[in-house]
Amino acid sequence: MKILLVYPKYPDSFWSFKHALKFISKKAAVPPLGLITVSAMLPFAWEKKLVDMNVTELDKSDIIWADYVFVSAMYIQKESVNNIVKACLQYGVKIVAGGPLFTREYNNYPQIDHFVLNEAEITLPLFLEDLSSGHQQKVYKTSEYADLSLTPVPDYHLLQRKKYAFMNIQVSRGCPFSCNFCEITSLLGHKVRMKNPDQIVKELETLYNLNWRGSVFIVDDNFIGNKKEVKNTLLPVMKNWMQTHKFPFTFNTETSINLADDKELMSLMVETGFNSTFIGIETPEEKSLHACNKVQNKNRDLLKSVQRIQKAGLQVSGGFIVGFDSDSPSVFQRQIDFIQQSGIVSAMVGLLNAPKNTKLYDQLKAENRLTTEATGSNTDLSMNFIPKMNYDELLEGYKKIIENIYTSKPYYKRLRQLLLNYNNLYNRKTKIDFQLLRAFFKSVFIIGFLNKGRSEYWKLIVWTLFHRPESIVDAITYTVYGYHFRTIYGLRNKNTF
Numbered sequence: 321m322k323i324l325l326v327y328p329k330y331p332d333s334f335w336s337f338k339h340a341l342k343f344i345s346k347k348a349a350v351p352p353l354g355l356i357t358v359s360a361m362l363p364f365a366w367e368k369k370l371v372d373m374n375v376t377e378l379d380k381s382d383i384i385w386a387d388y389v390f391v392s393a394m395y396i397q398k399e400s401v402n403n404i405v406k407a408c409l410q411y412g413v414k415i416v417a418g419g420p421l422f423t424r425e426y427n428n429y430p431q432i433d434h435f436v437l438n439e440a441e442i443t444l445p446l447f448l449e450d451l452s453s454g455h456q457q458k459v460y461k462t463s464e465y466a467d468l469s470l471t472p473v474p475d476y477h478l479l480q481r482k483k484y485a486f487m488n489i490q491v492s493r494g495c496p497f498s499c500n501f502c503e504i505t506s507l508l509g510h511k512v513r514m515k516n517p518d519q520i521v522k523e524l525e526t527l528y529n530l531n532w533r534g535s536v537f538i539v540d541d542n543f544i545g546n547k548k549e550v551k552n553t554l555l556p557v558m559k560n561w562m563q564t565h566k567f568p569f570t571f572n573t574e575t576s577i578n579l580a581d582d583k584e585l586m587s588l589m590v591e592t593g594f595n596s597t598f599i600g601i602e603t604p605e606e607k608s609l610h611a612c613n614k615v616q617n618k619n620r621d622l623l624k625s626v627q628r629i630q631k632a633g634l635q636v637s638g639g640f641i642v643g644f645d646s647d648s649p650s651v652f653q654r655q656i657d658f659i660q661q662s663g664i665v666s667a668m669v670g671l672l673n674a675p676k677n678t679k680l681y682d683q684l685k686a687e688n689r690l691t692t693e694a695t696g697s698n699t700d701l702s703m704n705f706i707p708k709m710n711y712d713e714l715l716e717g718y719k720k721i722i723e724n725i726y727t728s729k730p731y732y733k734r735l736r737q738l739l740l741n742y743n744n745l746y747n748r749k750t751k752i753d754f755q756l757l758r759a760f761f762k763s764v765f766i767i768g769f770l771n772k773g774r775s776e777y778w779k780l781i782v783w784t785l786f787h788r789p790e791s792i793v794d795a796i797t798y799t800v801y802g803y804h805f806r807t808i809y810g811l812r813n814k815n816t817f
Contacts, residue, residue: 321366324386324413325359325478327352328393328400329373332808333699334668337485340804343759343766347375347483350537353474353490354392354419358440360472363448370478373400383411392419395675395696405431416447420507424676426459435459439493439508441466465508468493468515473522476530486572488537489523491515491554495542497576499600500612500679501641501672504541512545517557524561528568538573543597544585545576551585559592572596576616579634580625586632590745596635598666601626604658605651608644612680626662633745635738635794638664642718643672645708652717656724663738665731665798666805669721670698671714674705699808722809728773731802732780739788739795760796767803 330336330348337349352372359368369385371378383389389408393401398421408415414433422429423437434456436443443460450456474489481487492514495504527536544550562569571594579586579597601622602614609618626636640655659667673694674681684690689706707714724730767777777799784795805811 321363322385322387323359323362323366323368323390324382324388325352325355325368325370325390325392326378326404327355327370327372327374328391328397328404330397331399331697333396333697334805334808335698337801337804339807340800341485343762343800343803344485344755345758346485348372349484350486350488350539351476351479351481351484352392353488353539354440355390356474356476356478357471357490358390358392358418358444359475359478361440361444368475368478370475372479373404375480375483378404378407380407380411383407383413386413389413389415391415391417393417393421394419395421395424395694397421398696405429418443420503423461423507433458435461437461438463439466441468441470465494465511465513468513469519471515471519473519473526476526476532481530481532486535486537487527487532488539489520489527490539491520491543491550492540492545494545496545497542497614497616498679499602499614500683501674503675503678506677508541512542514546514549514554517554520554521557521561524558524569528565533568534570536569536571538571541574543573543575544579547578547582547585551582551588555585555588555592559588562593567593569593570595572598574598577601577620577622577625578616580628583632586629586634590633594634596637597629598637598639599626599629601638601658601662601664602641603644603647603651604654605644605647607646608651611644611646623658623662626664627741630663630738630741631743633743635742636662636664637666638662638668640667640669640721641672642669642721643703643707643709643714647709647714649709649713649717652720655721659721659725660730660734661737663734663741665735665738666801667725668698669718669725671701671703671718672707673703723811726802726805726809727811728776728802728806731805732773732776732799735780735795735798735802736783738798739784739791742791742794744788744791744794756793756796759800763796763800763803767799771803 332338371382391404405415409431416434416436417432418436418440422435426435434447436447438461442462442464447460492512493508494510494512496510496512498505575597577599603609604622629636642651674684675694684705690704691706692704694704695702768774780795784792
């Protein structure tokens with residue numbers, strides 16, 4: 321068999337980092353980990369080729385070459401998926417589809433030949449068995465959850481690695497919490513299932529032997545979902561491996577805010593090579609946290625929790641939401657104040673949406689408030705339900721937040737706050753990083769000379785050199801992020817840019 325694995329193109333969004341990647345001459349932030357994991361589950365003798373449309377074009381010769389085209393996608397990639405399907409139909413090549421988009425909406429794609437849904441460790445072997453006997457079914461799905469000890473090392477060798485800013489690995493699936501707007505538990509369950517430490521070491525070894533050095537993103541929805549296992553078993557093994565190999569990687573991941581409650585765990589993460597984490601803050605409004613069942617965030621000082629994590633040596637990026645039923649017009653300024661005071665530079669603020677198979681979706685459906693399907697985008701100003709607050713007022717408040725946190729003056733002020741809060745403990749690089757050096761000179765030219773907010777840029781650089789010289793790389797990195805965010809949110813023509 322000749323298998324073409326195709327990953328659809330992402331539209332421009334907050335997390336695409338498209339405009340920041342240009343500074344380091346990269347095409348995409350992270351590779352399609354799901355597809356290269358599926359590739360590793362296919363028979364070894366089969367020929368496999370990967371086309372990530374975020375780093376390279378899909379050519380008709382690739383499609384014609386293949387016996388099957390495997391596609392994995394998320395909601396936000398729908399437009400690109402439609403183009404892939406159209407091309408495969410044109411050349412008469414069969415399609416096998418999986419991933420979150422198709423797991424929820426496979427009935428909307430009758431033209432696709434086969435669906436391998438849910439977790440491939442369970443459903444892909446069933447498809448392969450039927451394929452060998454010539455009795456393939458249309459849909460393969462399961463309500464069971466996979467044993468991750470069966471998950472192979474992804475086929476990292478298929479990647480054009482130099483085109484990515486990060487490599488990625490997965491340690492666990494599932495989340496112990498039940499936020500009503502989140503579909504993770506309906507897809508992957510409440511029980512946190514983990515790979516064993518030996519598997520993680522094999523994946524790190526594979527990346528190391530492929531000469532990858534630098535950032536590795538651990539894609540778990542909540543890396544500390546099974547805090548005891550992570551703290552007592554996994555991290556000591558990872559730390560030992562990193563020490564033995566002279567710290568070739570830096571890690572970032574996603575965690576819940578209760579990380580702030582465990583100093584020992586935070587220290588161990590930093591000692592292992594972690595330097596940042598994404599946390600779903602959502603809102604400083606306690607009523608809204610109760611309404612969406614964000615139990616891990618309730619009844620705590622969120623600002624102090626963020627600061628504890630920063631002081632422990634981990635930068636914090638955060639997710640924020642407006643549009644909860646209990647939100648009042650004061651929520652917009654409260655969000656601005658919290659984001660500015662926290663020093664969360666990468667603050668992804670979105671309008672609330674209700675994905676399928678979430679408790680929020682079921683609630684809104686019962687209340688006859690759903691209007692359309694969620695797009696999966698965090699920057700397209702869309703909502704898929706009728707909010708309690710007047711929509712125009714909500715939209716204006718949302719735009720107010722964006723403008724007040726991402727135009728140059730407040731953005732650089734918040735960046736200085738991060739550098740004051742952040743205790744930069746992970747600083748083991750001794751060689752000159754020419755990629756970062758090129759990025760610095762590009763940032764000087766593009767942000768420091770060509771843009772209206774250049775005076776704020778230079779104030780930040782000078783301030784950092786005098787007050788936090790050890791954090792100059794972080795400062796430059798975040799100036800580039802800021803350029804991306806302002807571009808995404810359409811703020812580049814503002815006088816304060």
